[in-house]
Amino acid sequence: MPMxxxxxxxxxxxxxxxxxxxxxxxxxxFGERFASSRAIREQHGHTTTWLPNQAPxxxxxxxxxxxxxxxxxxxxxxxxxxxxxxxxxxxxxxxxAPAGGISIDVSRMNRVLKVHAEDLDCVVQPGITRxxxxxxxxxxxxxxxxxxxxxxxxxxxxxxxxxGTNAVRYGTMKDNVLALTAVMADGSVVHTGTRxxxxxxxxxxxxxxxxxxxxxxxxxxxxxxxxxxxxxIAGGVCPFPDVxxxxxxxxxxxxxxxxxxxxxxxxxxxxxxxxxxxxxxLQETPTLFLEFHGTTAGVREQSELFSAIAAxxxxxxxxxxxxxxxxxxxxxxxxxxxxxxxxxRPGSKAxxxxxxxxxxxxxxxxxxxxxxxxxxxxxxxxxGHVGDGNFxxxxxxxxxxxxxxxxxxxxxxxxxxxxxxxxxxxxxxxxVGQGKMKYLKREHGEALSVMRAIxxxxxxxxxxxxxxxxxxx
Amino acid sequence: MPMxxxxxxxxxxxxxxxxxxxxxxxxxxFGERFASSRAIREQHGHTTTWLPNQAPxxxxxxxxxxxxxxxxxxxxxxxxxxxxxxxxxxxxxxxxAPAGGISIDVSRMNRVLKVHAEDLDCVVQPGITRxxxxxxxxxxxxxxxxxxxxxxxxxxxxxxxxxGTNAVRYGTMKDNVLALTAVMADGSVVHTGTRxxxxxxxxxxxxxxxxxxxxxxxxxxxxxxxxxxxxxIAGGVCPFPDVxxxxxxxxxxxxxxxxxxxxxxxxxxxxxxxxxxxxxxLQETPTLFLEFHGTTAGVREQSELFSAIAAxxxxxxxxxxxxxxxxxxxxxxxxxxxxxxxxxRPGSKAxxxxxxxxxxxxxxxxxxxxxxxxxxxxxxxxxGHVGDGNFxxxxxxxxxxxxxxxxxxxxxxxxxxxxxxxxxxxxxxxxVGQGKMKYLKREHGEALSVMRAIxxxxxxxxxxxxxxxxxxx
Numbered sequence: 001m002p003m004x005x006x007x008x009x010x011x012x013x014x015x016x017x018x019x020x021x022x023x024x025x026x027x028x029x030f031g032e033r034f035a036s037s038r039a040i041r042e043q044h045g046h047t048t049t050w051l052p053n054q055a056p057x058x059x060x061x062x063x064x065x066x067x068x069x070x071x072x073x074x075x076x077x078x079x080x081x082x083x084x085x086x087x088x089x090x091x092x093x094x095x096x097a098p099a100g101g102i103s104i105d106v107s108r109m110n111r112v113l114k115v116h117a118e119d120l121d122c123v124v125q126p127g128i129t130r131x132x133x134x135x136x137x138x139x140x141x142x143x144x145x146x147x148x149x150x151x152x153x154x155x156x157x158x159x160x161x162x163x164g165t166n167a168v169r170y171g172t173m174k175d176n177v178l179a180l181t182a183v184m185a186d187g188s189v190v191h192t193g194t195r196x197x198x199x200x201x202x203x204x205x206x207x208x209x210x211x212x213x214x215x216x217x218x219x220x221x222x223x224x225x226x227x228x229x230x231x232x233i234a235g236g237v238c239p240f241p242d243v244x245x246x247x248x249x250x251x252x253x254x255x256x257x258x259x260x261x262x263x264x265x266x267x268x269x270x271x272x273x274x275x276x277x278x279x280x281x282l283q284e285t286p287t288l289f290l291e292f293h294g295t296t297a298g299v300r301e302q303s304e305l306f307s308a309i310a311a312x313x314x315x316x317x318x319x320x321x322x323x324x325x326x327x328x329x330x331x332x333x334x335x336x337x338x339x340x341x342x343x344x345r346p347g348s349k350a351x352x353x354x355x356x357x358x359x360x361x362x363x364x365x366x367x368x369x370x371x372x373x374x375x376x377x378x379x380x381x382x383x384g385h386v387g388d389g390n391f392x393x394x395x396x397x398x399x400x401x402x403x404x405x406x407x408x409x410x411x412x413x414x415x416x417x418x419x420x421x422x423x424x425x426x427x428x429x430x431x432v433g434q435g436k437m438k439y440l441k442r443e444h445g446e447a448l449s450v451m452r453a454i455x456x457x458x459x460x461x462x463x464x465x466x467x468x469x470x471x472x473x
Numbered sequence: 474m475p476m477x478x479x480x481x482x483x484x485x486x487x488x489x490x491x492x493x494x495x496x497x498x499x500x501x502x503f504g505e506r507f508a509s510s511r512a513i514r515e516q517h518g519h520t521t522t523w524l525p526n527q528a529p530x531x532x533x534x535x536x537x538x539x540x541x542x543x544x545x546x547x548x549x550x551x552x553x554x555x556x557x558x559x560x561x562x563x564x565x566x567x568x569x570a571p572a573g574g575i576s577i578d579v580s581r582m583n584r585v586l587k588v589h590a591e592d593l594d595c596v597v598q599p600g601i602t603r604x605x606x607x608x609x610x611x612x613x614x615x616x617x618x619x620x621x622x623x624x625x626x627x628x629x630x631x632x633x634x635x636x637g638t639n640a641v642r643y644g645t646m647k648d649n650v651l652a653l654t655a656v657m658a659d660g661s662v663v664h665t666g667t668r669x670x671x672x673x674x675x676x677x678x679x680x681x682x683x684x685x686x687x688x689x690x691x692x693x694x695x696x697x698x699x700x701x702x703x704x705x706i707a708g709g710v711c712p713f714p715d716v717x718x719x720x721x722x723x724x725x726x727x728x729x730x731x732x733x734x735x736x737x738x739x740x741x742x743x744x745x746x747x748x749x750x751x752x753x754x755l756q757e758t759p760t761l762f763l764e765f766h767g768t769t770a771g772v773r774e775q776s777e778l779f780s781a782i783a784a785x786x787x788x789x790x791x792x793x794x795x796x797x798x799x800x801x802x803x804x805x806x807x808x809x810x811x812x813x814x815x816x817x818r819p820g821s822k823a824x825x826x827x828x829x830x831x832x833x834x835x836x837x838x839x840x841x842x843x844x845x846x847x848x849x850x851x852x853x854x855x856x857g858h859v860g861d862g863n864f865x866x867x868x869x870x871x872x873x874x875x876x877x878x879x880x881x882x883x884x885x886x887x888x889x890x891x892x893x894x895x896x897x898x899x900x901x902x903x904x905v906g907q908g909k910m911k912y913l914k915r916e917h918g919e920a921l922s923v924m925r926a927i928x929x930x931x932x933x934x935x936x937x938x939x940x941x942x943x944x945x946x
Binding site: 172205293 | 615635662672680724771833912928931
């Protein structure tokens with residue numbers, strides 16, 4: 001469902017002779033691990049995005065840091081763009097190739113290299129997905145908490161500074177990557193950070209690369225923090241008369257220091273969709289989904305404290321349980337939210353966008369957005385990682401209706417300006433890619449020049465995922 | 474107690490004509506708020522460091538971001554170094570002026586600009602100290618948790634990526650700064666980050682500036698995360714037969730997910746010093762000091778869980794209490810550690826250094842260091858933020874004994890190599906300044922070139938706190 005390319009703010013030109021030479025060298029060097037068929041190329045440009053597909057000229061399936069170095073050196077020599085690819089689940093055109101170039105697919109680099117159980121960390125390759133990693137860790141009593149919904153690769157999650165439902169307790173990728181190995185634009189291999197839990201030894205290159213979306217370097221190894229699987233987990237759902245009272249309960253819960261693990265808001269339309277899709281009978285009103293991690297006594301205490309807060313804020317009964325099977329059922333609606341949304345309008349496509357605001361502004365932002373949606377006539381339920389002030393709108397669009405697509409695009413623009421004007425950000429966890437570039441000047445002002453200076457210093461020929469995050473000028 | 478200047482790795486030259494002009498302009502512009510007396514200049518070069526004093530040529534007491542811009546522009550025009558100054562409590566020569574220049578003292582910029590209680594954040598000027606901030610917050614039910622010991626300015630704490638005793642629970646400055654305003658080398662004012670709790674909108678300039686020690690920009694405003702004052706606090710001390718069993722208890726505590734707020738290790742010599750200084754009768758053996766934050770039931774449960782773990786690891790009785798006055802007494806020894814150390818050898822000076830290693834290597838690192846200390850004949854107790862793998866050695870040195878100073882310097886070098894070789898870092902929280910520059914190549918390798926490229930891109934004339942962190946070439 002391509003939207004207008006004008007939205008991409010890209011003025012990149014293809015370096016045809018360079019691409020031709022690089023493709024030839026890579027094809028010879030990597031044999032069957034170099035693909036240039038249209039299907040594979042388009043699959044590597046295609047993501048779960050609303051942006052037009054811009055396929056790379058070739059895809060290399062890399063096996064090691066050394067191979068990534070080799071590919072980068074070849075591309076650097078011929079000034080050919082390089083686009084790293086994990087699972088392709090990014091949402092804002094991160095893996096598109098607006099000026100062509102080579103996609104480096106790291107999905108074969110999916111091994112766990114080390115688990116240091118005593119230090120609660122592990123060393124992994126970037127292509128492993130979060131589910132693969134947690135499957136591997138199952139017998140250690142440890143887990144990797146970041147859960148962006150999609151079964152993304154951890155390399156891609158680091159590159160986009162992903163988070164998800166339990167960031168309110170465990171933080172985002174910024175908080176859970178201890179160290180990185182990255183291949184820079186000149187082919188040099190850089191190790192950022194150590195396995196020490198903290199350091200004051202110089203510039204924080206780990207945090208600079210996390211969220212840089214492949215525009216500064218290609219992540220080829222990650223040292224990740226792990227967490228002990230909690231002794232007990234309790235969870236439940238709680239209805240509220242309106243979004244404001246639900247948000248007030250969230251604010252009080254966090255102020256009280258209740259270490260809530262997950263706290264999700266679904267608006268009325270989303271709850272309706274979930275009831276229909278998941279055959280539930282939730283009250284069709286703004287609803288919080290909660291989860292608590294701790295000791296058996298601890299999660300009971302947390303659940304009871306939240307019940308009292310919810311009641312004070314005008315919420316309904318907080319139905320909670322620490323039994324795994326019941327909890328799964330209660331949370332089912334939240335987990336099925338995406339499919340439930342599609343069920344609201346069969347044949348449509350969902351355009352997913354996210355913003356994040358200070359929690360004190362969340363009710364206002366959600367309500368204004370609700371009125372905006374109603375005025376447009378769009379069908380667009382909202383769910384939010386409300387403990388962080390982060391919420392998502394899924395806009396159901398008829399892919400063949402140009403007018404509707406334009407309406408959706410204009411709505412997304414207003415949503416982003418609204419969040420920025422409320423001291424928030426144009427993306428809490430999806431990243432910039434191509435889709436959010438146009439909002440960065442308003443959000444960052446002069447700081448965008450600093451980003452550009454860093455980009456230019458580290459990638460003077462602009463070959464690392466060009467046309468993403470930082471506009472060329 | 475100056476050590477050999479050769480250790481500083483500095484090849485900076487003074488720009489005499491530029492300094493003369495800038496001093497003249499600033500003296501005229503700022504009148505009484507410009508100081509060039511020897512005493513004030515030396516006080517701004519002097520810190521609690523073992524390095525020789527290198528005084529700036531003048532000190533400006535700035536009142537606003539706009540004034541900092543003005544000072545930076547004047548210095549930039551004449552290529553004169555600028556050294557930001559908070560309280561001067563840094564330990565590695567961070568505020569020295571090896572090539573002269575202007576110290577910008579921000580201690581007058583110490584206001585709380587906003588408290589957003591609902592969002593658990595506040596906006597402050599950089600000169601406010603952590604104690605001043607917590608005093609201001611007293612009636613809000615919130616507090617700012619980072620406690621590096623010294624009553625440092627929050628600007629300086631951000632600049633050095635400081636942490637302290639409760640980082641194991643609340644994180645470091647990297648985790649508690651939401652956004653910054655900084656004046657860059659060209660005088661531009663940059664706002665990094667927003668008040669949203671998380672963001673994926675571009676390069677993480679907040680985290681790049683945190684820990685950059687004034688070498689990239691001068692912090693003039695900070696948005697800090699706050700935390701709810703816990704309903705209950707429990708704390709206590711627990712003796713162990715050796716460092717290894719104490720470290721094992723720490724590892725199990727963290728693996729169990731007990732959200733310990735503070736967990737400090739004192740070695741036998743430190744406990745002896747504390748007994749003598751604070752008139753206590755602690756068992757003279759490696760000892761853990763712990764603190765738990767939570768609900769009344771929660772801290773009781775945490776204390777009991779830890780007691781069981783300590784017993785399993787061969788520890789003695791964990792004496793704990795949730796009564797404030799008793800807790801204060803139990804923790805007194807830890808709080809008085811620095812003074813107690815000085816009492817071990819009256820007339821000596823304490824050289825404080827810190828390293829940080831993976832927790833699994835901590836016992837080994839501490840034990841090797843203990844043997845090293847014994848072999849040198851130095852008096853040097855150790856205390857550690859053991860939950861992070863971070864520990865400090867305080868070396869008591871006779872300021873007039875050149876041989877002893879050389880012995881101490883060589884010991885510090887071995888300690889740093891040892892930590893780096895154990896996959897750790899040469900500084901967990903003190904920062905690089907001048908003193909740790911020589912370790913960065915071994916710790917970071919090729920990544921140091923990336924740091925230099927960033928420094929050069931953002932400060933091409935090398936006027937921002939030159940001679941710190943990144944060697945000039």
